[in-house]
Amino acid sequence: MEETAPYPPLPEARGLRLRRFGTRLEDLEVDLSGEDRPRAITDVLVACTVPGRDSGFYWDLPVGKRVECLLVLAALAGAGEIGAGFRCECGQSLEITLTIGELLAAGRAGAGSRRAYRRRGHAPGPQPAPGTRQPGRPGVRG
Numbered sequence: 001m002e003e004t005a006p007y008p009p010l011p012e013a014r015g016l017r018l019r020r021f022g023t024r025l026e027d028l029e030v031d032l033s034g035e036d037r038p039r040a041i042t043d044v045l046v047a048c049t050v051p052g053r054d055s056g057f058y059w060d061l062p063v064g065k066r067v068e069c070l071l072v073l074a075a076l077a078g079a080g081e082i083g084a085g086f087r088c089e090c091g092q093s094l095e096i097t098l099t100i101g102e103l104l105a106a107g108r109a110g111a112g113s114r115r116a117y118r119r120r121g122h123a124p125g126p127q128p129a130p131g132t133r134q135p136g137r138p139g140v141r142g
């Protein structure tokens, strides 16, 4: 039986699950090399959502929910932590490592993530610092 996890909480996604990306031959058809990231994310969600939905469903998902889906997929693929860079209001660069569980919980709690940063003595500015690490693509190696 294929490993799956529940979709992020959303009324229209009730009953949907996500299965791990990269475990079926057809996953190789998903083009992750291009510039069109929204399309690539949609294609991954189409591949991994069980049961499948019509394509309009994926495009209509709020961006935050699409990101949550990617985090769920990363967790399914065994990613434990994600590093993110920020620049503090005082100018210092910060690198914060959070577990995927913490990221999902912070996103669902709204302002929770901001509190987490403040506990470390700095407040994140609005923009990520240049050259910071981006979350890895779930289930994709090389």
Ligand SMILES: [Zn+2]
Pocket: 088, 089, 090, 091, 092, 121, 122, 123
């Ligand atoms: Zn600071």
